[in-house]
Amino acid sequence: MFRRFGEYVDNNQQRNWGYPDRGYGHQQPGGVGFDGHYFNTRLRGGVGAGGVGGNFYGNRYDDPQHPTPFPQPGILAGWRPDLQGRQRPDSINLINDRDVYVSTPFGQIQGFKVHLYDNPNPLSYYRPGQSPVDRIQGNCSVFLGIPYAQPPVREGRFKPPRAHKGWQLLQAVDFGPACPQPLNNIGATKGIRDVDEDCLYLNVYSPHTQSGLAQPFPVMVYIHGGDYQKGASNLFPAHVLASFYEVVVVTINYRLGALGFLSTGDENSPGNYGVLDQAMALRWVHENIEFFNGDRNLITLFGPGAGAASAGLLMVAPRTRQLVSRVIAQSGSALADWAIIEDVYRVQNTSRVFSRLLGCNIDSSWNIVSCLKQRHFHELGNAEFPPDVGTFPWAPVLDKGFKVAEDSWFDGWKEKDWRMFQEMPEKSIKKGDFNHGLSYLSGITHDEAAFFIHNNESLAPDYEVDEKFFDQKIREFVFKYNYTLNPEGVYDAIKYMYTYWPDPHNVTHIREQYINFLSDFFYRAPSDKMAKLLVEKNIPVFLYHLNTSVEALRAPYWRRVPHDTEYFFLTGAPFMDHEFFPLKLRLENVRWTDSDRNMSHFFMRAYSFFARYGHPSHEQILGLHFQPAQTGRLYYLNLNTTYNSSIMVNYNQKECAFWSNYLPSVIGILVPTYPPTTEVRF
Secondary structure, rough: OOOOOOOOOOOOOOOOEEOOOOOOOOOOOOOOOOOOOOOOOOOOOOOOOOOOOOOOOOOOOOOOOOOOOOOOOHHHHOOHHHHHOOOOOOOOHHHOOOOEEEEOOOEEEEEEEEEOOOOOOOOHHHOOOOOOOOOOOEEEEEEEEEEOEEEOHHHHHHOOEEEOOOOEEEEEEEOEEEOOOOOHHHHHHHOOOEEEEOOOOEEEEEEOOOOOOOOOEEEEEEOOOOOOOOOHEEEEOOOOHHHHHHOOOEOOOOOOOOHHOOOOOOOOOOHHHHHHHHHHHHHHHHHHHHHOOEEEEEEEEEEEOOHHHHHHHHEEEEEEHHHEEEEEEEOOOOOOOOOOOOOOOHHHHHHHHHHOOOOOOOOOHHHHHHHHOOOHHHHHOOOOOOOOOOOOOOEEEOOOOOOOOOOOHOOOOOOOHHOOOOOOOOHHHHHHOOOOOOOEEHHHHOOOHHHHHOOOOHHHHOOOHHHHHHHHHHHHHHHHOOOOOOOHHHHHHHHOOOOOOOOOOHHHHHHHHHHHHHHHHHHHHHHHHHHHHHHHHOOOEEEEEEEOOOHHOOOOOOHHOOOOEEEEEEEOOOOOOHHHOOHHHHHOOOOOOOOOHHHHHHHHHHHHHHHHHHHOOOOOOEEOOOOOOOOOOOEEEEEEOOOOEEEEEEOHHHHHHHHHHHHHHHHOOOOOOOOOOOOOOO
C-alpha cells in the first residue's frame, strides 16, 4: 500500500519500508521556509519549517477515537477542513460513507467523498443561513495526489517523464507536493504547503464512481497558469463543478521554471519537460479516466494564461492532438509570443544567464547541464531573473535540430521521448494538424494586465501611472523585444495607439491605456489571431469578453476584472466553504452577491455544456447564449451581468490588427538581431 510518506505498508499494518525517491514532506527545507513538516498533524502550516504561512493547526485534525500506530496521510489523520470543508455536527456520522475505491491497471486507488452544502442551481431556492441546519446538497468523489509518472529526480532531471510502474493500493487522500517554484508563491496561506522535485501528480474529482453508469461523464482537464513558473493543481478545488454539473475534472502538476523548461538548444537539454509532463498526464487520463466514470473520448483542456497556451499547444502537438476534443482558453493563446519560443539563440541565452546566476560554468551546454543537475531543487526553483529578451524567461521551445546520442547519458530514454514540437502552432493550424472534431472556446477579461501595476510595489499605495512611467515602460518593452530596425518608430507607434487623445495627460486614462497596451499584446491579440485561424478551418469557435467583476471582492475600479477572474466563478467559490481556498484570498468574511452566484452558475454551466456538447449554450443559461464566430464577423458574448449581457461583434479589431498585422509587416517585429547588450557571451 502506497502512502504519501514514501512508505510501503503491508495490509496488516505490521511492517513498513522506505520507498526510494518518495520522501514527501520529509526533506529538510534548509532554512528556506518550506513546510517540510506538513505531514506531522501538529506542525501543519509551516511551524518548525521556517514559519512560512504561520498557520498552526494544532491537534484539530487528530482523531482521538481512532488512534493509529502509523502516521496517517491526509484525511485519515482526522478531519481536514482544507480537504473536506468545514466540520459540521453531522460530519462524524458520515465517516462510514467516506471512503471510495476504484481499480485501475496501475492498482487500486482509495479516495473519499466530500459533501457539499450549497446548491448553485438558481432554481434550488436554497442558500446557507436560511435554515438553522446545514443540509447536504450534493457530494463529490475525490482522489488526490495520484502519481501519473515516475519521480523526475536524479537521472530524471532535465529528462522526459516516464510512466509510473503502479502500486497495490494507493491512498489518494491528500495532495502531492507542488513543483519547485519561487519562494514567494509558497506557504500555508498561499495554498502551497509542500514543494518537492517529485511532483508529478494529478487529482480527480468525479460526481460518483459507482458502476453501471449509462453514459460516462465528459472529462475536463485543468492546466494551471503562472507564466510556466508558478502554480499547483491543488489551488483549483473542482468539487462543485464536478458534482452539480456532472463532469469529471482532473487537475495536474507539471514541472515549472528551469526544471520544466531549461533548454540549451541541443541534445544536452532540449527542454519542454513541463509540457511533456502535461502530455504524459493527458495520456494517463485517456487510459484510466473510464475507471472514474469519465469518457476518454470526450476530453476538454482548460486553464488560464500559460494553462490556456498549453492547452492550445497540446491541441496541435503530434503526440496529443487526437486526445483533445475541446479547448477552453481563458486569457491565453498558443500563438502568443510568450507561449512558445522559436528562436534557439533566445533560449540558449536564457539558459546561460540563469546558469551564471547560480554560479555555473557556462562555456558549454554540457557544463551547464552537469552543474545544474548537482544543485538542490530549491535553488533551481527559487532563482528568479529578468530575461534579456521577452517578459517571461521560461516557455516551451521547438525541439528540432538535435539528435539524442546513444550513450549512458540517455540510457532508458529514446529519441521519440523528447520530441514534442517540430513546428510553430500557427503552421500546424494552417495545415489542419488537429483533431477535426475539435471545438474551441476563448475568453478574455476587461482588465487582463492590471496585475503588472498591482504587483509593482513602487507604485503603491495609489498605483498611479504618469506619463514618465508610461514612456519608460514603452521604451523598456521596445528594448526587451529587440525592435532594433526602427526602435523610435516602434515607440512612436505604440505611444500613438495607446494615448487617450481627448485628455492625454490625465493619469487615470494613462493607467487605463497602459493596462490596455499590455493586455492587447499579451492576451487579446494572440487570442483574436487564434480564433480567426480556427474559424478559417471551419472549427466551431465561441468567444466571450468578461466585463463584470466579482462584486464580493470589491476590487478598485481599475482592476475590477483582472486576469483569471473566472477562477472564482469556475471553482464555485460562492457555494463552497472558504476552507477549500488559500487563506491569502481572505474569503472567510466575503459576502457573495446574487450576481456573483449567478455568474458562477453561468460559467460552470457554460463550460460543462461545452465539454459535453461542443457548444457552451446548448440550452440558454439565465437567458444568455453564445453565437459561433464567423469569418469577418467574430461574434462574442459581452458579459456584464447575467441579466445585462449581449452578443457583440469584432472585439478590439484595430488594436489586435496593430499587433498581429501592422508591426510584423511594416516594422519587422522580433527580427533576431543578437547579441543583445546584456547577453552572456562565450
